[in-house]
Amino acid sequence: xxxxxxxxxxxxxxxxxxxxGDSAVIVDAGISYKSIAERxxxxxxxxxxxxxxxxxxxxDDHIKGLxxxxxxxxxPLYTTNLSLKTLIEKNALxxxxxxxxxxxxxxQFGDIEVVRFKTSHDAPGSCGYxxxxxxxxxxxxxxLGIVTDEVRRALSGCNTVLFEFNHDIDMLRRGPYPAxxxxxxxxxxxxxxxxxxxxxxxxxxxxxxxxIICGHISRQNNTPxxxxxxxxxxxxxxxxxxxxxxLLSAARxxxxxxxxx
Numbered sequence: 001x002x003x004x005x006x007x008x009x010x011x012x013x014x015x016x017x018x019x020x021g022d023s024a025v026i027v028d029a030g031i032s033y034k035s036i037a038e039r040x041x042x043x044x045x046x047x048x049x050x051x052x053x054x055x056x057x058x059x060d061d062h063i064k065g066l067x068x069x070x071x072x073x074x075x076p077l078y079t080t081n082l083s084l085k086t087l088i089e090k091n092a093l094x095x096x097x098x099x100x101x102x103x104x105x106x107x108q109f110g111d112i113e114v115v116r117f118k119t120s121h122d123a124p125g126s127c128g129y130x131x132x133x134x135x136x137x138x139x140x141x142x143x144l145g146i147v148t149d150e151v152r153r154a155l156s157g158c159n160t161v162l163f164e165f166n167h168d169i170d171m172l173r174r175g176p177y178p179a180x181x182x183x184x185x186x187x188x189x190x191x192x193x194x195x196x197x198x199x200x201x202x203x204x205x206x207x208x209x210x211x212i213i214c215g216h217i218s219r220q221n222n223t224p225x226x227x228x229x230x231x232x233x234x235x236x237x238x239x240x241x242x243x244x245x246x247l248l249s250a251a252r253x254x255x256x257x258x259x260x261x
Contacts, residue, residue: 009251020133023110051109057123082125166191224250
């Protein structure tokens with residue numbers, strides 16, 4: 001039995017806990033170590049027993065608690081060479097970091113295989129992760145401006161996918177953000193809109209995905225209800241109903257529910 005729990009999702013911080021048997025990984029550490037430890041425990045785990053930490057990219061909302069998490073747990077870090085370089089420049093790694101696994105296509109943490117795939121985002125080495133277990137697979141895929149074929153292959157057939165539904169385009173355009181930030185978000189190196197993410201829902205479901213969790217939802221330019229509605233309408237185009245044919249929810253800035261597969 002595998003467990004999947006977004007510990008935090010959004011511009012205020014991102015972190016996801018995934019476990020299977022005696023193995024567990026944390027993807028991103030964008031909230032404080034204390035919050036990570038408390039939420040992992042609430043999800044039925046022990047942060048001191050994690051098998052590794054996988055980092056998607058080096059923006060602050062993904063690395064806030066990374067240095068302390070690695071220092072306290074002694075867990076190995078899985079990242080890219082480009083991300084590692086930025087982490088060193090930001091002084092975001094502890095002195096006692098012992099094991100760093102970089103640029104491998106996949107790495108085994110006990111009973112869990114973590115497979116990296118590239119994402120289109122304005123951070124060097126940005127990536128997402130597919131996590132394979134003996135119970136099935138899941139994926140963390142946020143912070144990307146476009147969905148590539150590599151991303152689609154990585155998400156195909158996963159039991160659970162945390163997928164970016166960052167913004168409603170009209171809300172963003174009418175909202176208070178400065179022009180340069182709106183341009184960044186809407187670019188191919190920015191974030192997925194509800195419409196862009198929803199367009200991928202039929203293919204995800206057709207590939208065998210059983211649960212979609214809308215993630216990295218903007219507080220200023222989106223709402224969970226709008227994101228879920230976009231996904232539900234798109235799924236309806238192939239006759240799929242949420243709650244019957246698949247599960248659909250929205251990840252929260254604070255801890256979301258644990259999914260089991």
